[in-house]
Amino acid sequence: MTDQPVQDLGSLHRSLARIIDRWTVDAENVATPIPGLSFFRRPKPTEPDICLVEPALLIVVQGAKQMLVGGEPYRYDPSSFLITSLEIPGSTQIIEASPETPCLGLTLNLDLRLLAEMVAQNMIAPAQRTTERSSIAVGTLTAQILSPAERLVTLLDEPDAIPVLAPLIRQEIHYRLLTSDQGMRLWSFAASGSPNHRIMAILNWMKLNYATPMRVDDLASRAQMSGSAFHQHFRDLTTMSPLQYQKWIRLNEARQLMLNDRLDAASASFRVGYESPSQFSREYARLFGMSPKRDIDQLRERAAV
Template structure:
């Protein structure tokens, strides 16, 4: 039985560490692949996880999705099939053994194409299940991911070989423990696919006034069935999902465009500044102005080092 340890772990950690030599997030020559290094544990940070495969190469992390807790460590993979507002933080990292992670963005069109071409031993159940799944890394997937990172050492071959290895990775995911979640996402007319379409629409229209009946109609479901499937896939109600999107966007507007809290609230669709402040504090742990000030100060200290 394959276990992620010894030579396998050392090789992949060495390859990632060679690129990510200091703390931070790293884009790579492979557009879909990002790497991360962090030498300290972090505070909980609300963020959005998109359609992707994440692997912890070294260290540990915790993710909160609604009321659910996902603890995962080196050698464990996490698939997200729709955009998920989560709270994430690194729980195991040090200067001598930093957190090392890799994130591979997945393409729904590639998943759909390969899923249609493959034959599966078990039929797919017609139900929406959580859009986030956690599975232990297997030998074949470990080998493919290692070859993908190693390919960065041969820049002239990246454009021709990376797409082939990425396809192999998707095929292995479809045939492994993550397979049912990915297959439901692309199965025509499935509840997961219908909810995923609504999630995509919400990302573009979350600042607008939204009626539950209209969202349900978009998914071709009754309001009660829509709420049930939405919560099953996303881990929270449609209202809470929209609220999180608005608050995350407002935070970025205050940080990047230096908007005040009232202006940011209006921009993302809030009519009440006091309601915005209450819900912001509930999600981020601080009132808007205090939270943004702390983040700017933390960024300044990081740049001074």
């Protein structure tokens, strides 16, 4: 990675805002040709909306936004960035936006394997190796982080260069995050054998085996932790118990099956591991605020607009 001239934050924000504004003129969310990079645009403040929080870097270049996880708000604006390390449930909300000055920003999915390689190769190590028991945080946005993000986004006007240059710039962004004020948090998830890394491995296993009956003691054994330590660490990172997390995965997977594969509620409930469609419907309404049929109908109406 070679050093690049670093612009001031103001000019970087303006440059990114112009590009994101151009790409999102007629859409709220846009997936770009650069893998893992997407843009968002909102013309007004919104109520909290349930979402899947994936490992990602989120930057707002205009307006302000917040993520709510476990009831805790994490506000970010052009002076800060949001970093998430695990796939957990949350709610997203726009808190500053107007038609004249919409909330504009980007999401860049994190490559946890790349972070792990950097840590394993001693490319970066924290000064103090304490465990951060939170998978989401707000960090200070610096020009060292925003400058490569701006260079990545400008590649959209040079599509032939994307396959060659985008991976290099993504690597630089990951390095800058590891050396940021949230580097310790990312290190704790990337370092092989750390408690956070072991919980992350369990979450990945649960996502692949969500329809299988699970016992917390078996999960703790798989993570090489005592039952009490595993349960506490799991809750610290995800804000829920292992069985609550499994239920959340099942309900979200059923939602996708009904939306994309057009399964009815009963068929989707059996597919994800429920034995009782009525229990499934009750728990679905508790999570999404309405019955499965009404929720899917609304999602399809929204997508058709």
